[in-house]
Amino acid sequence: MRLSTYILKRTVYVVFSLIGLSILVFVLARVLPGDPARMAAGPRAPDWVVDALRKQLRLDKPLYEQYIYWLQDVLHGDLGYSLVTRRSLSVDVLEYLPTSLELIFLAAVFEIVGSFTLGVIAGRYSYKWPDNIVRVTSYVGISIPAFVMGIILQLVFAWWLKWFPAQGMLSVGIERPPTITGMVTLDSLMTGRVDVFLNVLWHMVLPALALCLGGMLQDARIIRSGMVENKDKDYISMVTSQGLPERLVMFKYLLKPSVIPAVTVMGLDIAALLANAFLVEIVYNWPGFSKFGINVMLNKDLNAIVALVLVIGIIYAIANIVVDVMVAYLDPRIRLMERGE
Numbered sequence: 001m002r003l004s005t006y007i008l009k010r011t012v013y014v015v016f017s018l019i020g021l022s023i024l025v026f027v028l029a030r031v032l033p034g035d036p037a038r039m040a041a042g043p044r045a046p047d048w049v050v051d052a053l054r055k056q057l058r059l060d061k062p063l064y065e066q067y068i069y070w071l072q073d074v075l076h077g078d079l080g081y082s083l084v085t086r087r088s089l090s091v092d093v094l095e096y097l098p099t100s101l102e103l104i105f106l107a108a109v110f111e112i113v114g115s116f117t118l119g120v121i122a123g124r125y126s127y128k129w130p131d132n133i134v135r136v137t138s139y140v141g142i143s144i145p146a147f148v149m150g151i152i153l154q155l156v157f158a159w160w161l162k163w164f165p166a167q168g169m170l171s172v173g174i175e176r177p178p179t180i181t182g183m184v185t186l187d188s189l190m191t192g193r194v195d196v197f198l199n200v201l202w203h204m205v206l207p208a209l210a211l212c213l214g215g216m217l218q219d220a221r222i223i224r225s226g227m228v229e230n231k232d233k234d235y236i237s238m239v240t241s242q243g244l245p246e247r248l249v250m251f252k253y254l255l256k257p258s259v260i261p262a263v264t265v266m267g268l269d270i271a272a273l274l275a276n277a278f279l280v281e282i283v284y285n286w287p288g289f290s291k292f293g294i295n296v297m298l299n300k301d302l303n304a305i306v307a308l309v310l311v312i313g314i315i316y317a318i319a320n321i322v323v324d325v326m327v328a329y330l331d332p333r334i335r336l337m338e339r340g341e
Contacts (some may be wrong), residue, residue: 010324014317018310021072025309026067030302043323057081057302070306079310080303084296092292097311098182099169100281100288104211104273105202111212111219112182115266116259118216119223123258124250126228134224140219147279150210154283158207164206167285174199207284211277215269228256263326271319275312 058066122134144152150198158166168177169184176184177191185204188196213323231254277290284292289311296304 007078007321007325014321016315018317021311021313022071022306023067025306026070027063028109030063030066036192070303074310079307082296082304083301084299085305086180088266089298089304092304093307093311094182096254096287096289096292099184099286100277100290101273102183102185103204103208103277103281103286103288104270106201106275107208107212111216111266111270114212114216115219115223115262118220118234119227119259120130120250121254122220122224123227123231123254126231131224134217134220138221141217142214144214146210146214146276147283149213150207150280150283151297153206153210166195169200169203170196171203207277207280207286210280210283211273212269215266215273219269222262222265223259226261227254229253230258264323267319267323267326268316271316271323274315 054060058069061069070080077090079093081087082089085092118134122131125131129303141149152167157163165171174196177187177193177196180187184200188194188200191232226271227250249276274290277286277288280293281288281291282294288307293304293308296308
């Protein structure tokens with residue numbers, strides 16, 4: 001099967017998955033206890049105001065009609081109206097999502113670099129003290145939730161050692177650069193504000209580490225396990241017997257097949273960072289999409305809840321396609337299995 005056909009097939013699967021996700025979330029948001037129209041209008045609002053708002057939001061229609069209206073709006077780029085921010089959700093997404101994406105990007109860089117570094121070290125020195133340290137640390141790191149890890153890092157490196165700021169995005173007295181992309185790091189570089197870029201990066205280190213540390217240690221264990229397992233394969237023995245340098249054998253012949261399982265898990269972990277960032281953004285007072293999500297869920301903002309889950313689902317789906325393509329590229333047997341060969 002050609003790679004382009006494989007990508008197209010995976011994309012079709014993802015589209016149907018997103019349709020199913022939208023139906024599920026839309027229905028669940030509507031059956032939750034509480035009247036969204038009453039919550040939006042306020043407890044002291046007259047009944048006629050609540051009824052008018054309910055009609056405006058189409059909450060008086062049957063559930064299937066509500067979904068059809070909502071889907072038509074989404075296909076035209078309209079995610080609806082937020083009862084919390086009192087503006088279009090498309091505006092909210094464009095404001096809050098880039099701030100979370102730059103945090104997730106840094107966390108993804110930490111996870112990729114850290115997992116490969118620790119995994120290769122543990123695999124190279126298997127059953128020796130570097131391997132034992134990585135394995136013990138991974139057991140502890142994987143068992144700690146991201147928000148608890150965030151609190152621990154905050155207490156140690158912000159309050160005790162005072163190496164990093166405890167909360168926020170910018171230090172007091174530093175102005176945010178003009179908005180171009182919505183990502184402060186990128187906007188600061190585009191406007192020549194290197195001082196702002198470094199300050200934001202300084203604030204991002206702890207929340208990014210809190211987000212990725214568990215996934216990083218898990219991926220390192222998978223890479224280490226793959227390297228240990230493949231060390232005894234016949235093709236490794238063959239290239240080693242030919243007198244090739246150990247470094248060449250490890251990075252050219254051993255590492256590539258060993259990282260395939262880790263790439264799959266790593267890609268899904270990175271895609272899940274946005275969903276995992278909810279409590280971490282609260283801990284660090286990071287003004288991102290996940291913190292916005294907590295606010296709309298507490299206020300039962302139906303349109304915002306559905307838009308929130310849909311955006312996370314789209315990001316997760318795109319990551320799935322990227323992971324599938326990377327794995328199919330690394331291991332052509334995957335494409336042959338899809339074709340039934």
